[in-house]
Amino acid sequence: MTMSETKTDIHYGPEEMQVGDLFLPAAMSADTPVALNIHGGGWSAMSRHDAAGISQFLVENGCAVFSIDYRLAGKEHPWPACGDDSLKAAEFLLGGGLAAHGVAPSKIWTIGASSGGHLALWTGFNLSAGCVAGAISVSGIADPIPDAKAHPARYTTLFGGREPSRADFDSMTIMPFAKPGGPRILLTHALEDSIVPFESAANFHRACQAAGCDITLRLYSTNDEPNWGGHCIWRQGLPIRARLLVLVEDAIARFMGIAKNA
Secondary structure, three states: OOEEEEEEEEEOOOOOOOEEEEEEEOOOOOOOOEEEEEOOOOOOOOOHHHHHHHHHHHHHOOOEEEEEOOOOOOOOOOOOHHHHHHHHHHHHHHOOOOHHHOOOOOOEEEEEEOHHHHHHHHHHHHOOHHHEEEEEEEOOOOOHHHHHHHOHHHHHHHOOOOOOOHHHHHHHOOHHHOOOOOOOEEEEEEOOOOOOOOHHHHHHHHHHHHHOOOEEEEEEOOOOOOEEOOOOOEEOOOOOOOOEOHHHHHHHHHHHOOOOOO
């Protein structure tokens, strides 16, 4: 299956960074899965173009994908700007913002890698449960506490250049959402991840399991498949915009129930 069409620079809000690209599969129908793809970069860097490999994988396997930018964290746009933008993009999708392009879903998938994984989970939990087919975090920040211990500067930037308080962490953590009635969740994470500690995913998984949530955790080792960089997401020898590890793509395809093409 090949990508049939791409619509670029679609604004989901009035701000300059509230923009995304729409990727359409070769065949569209009312049953076509629709995904919101949210890029990573520690909430403060990178763009939707760095998540192109995820969009490519999904569209090749029959999904429509809206891949977005958002206001990057820093003094000008501290938290919750990026979280608000991600939620706004989801509501734009669900509210018929892309209906003119044949995309008018009643449910969406949310997906992101690294800090984009946090935003995908955050967005999924803040939408009505009936509007979310599932939320997918690829090497994402589920529990921020172990990540903040390893990378405190990331959180100083997220909160506009100041040391975050306990209340700040409470405002962005998804840990309290570990309760029944939420969306289906997939977490994938490498044990040796040096950018986001695997404990971030494991802690949230344990909390969700204890609460009776529908959650799947795919922990793996870097010995399972050659990988690019310490973050253990991208295929070896390919740029960061390229494809996810095969085992990660396989886990996503199984979770979404899509027929993965070779």
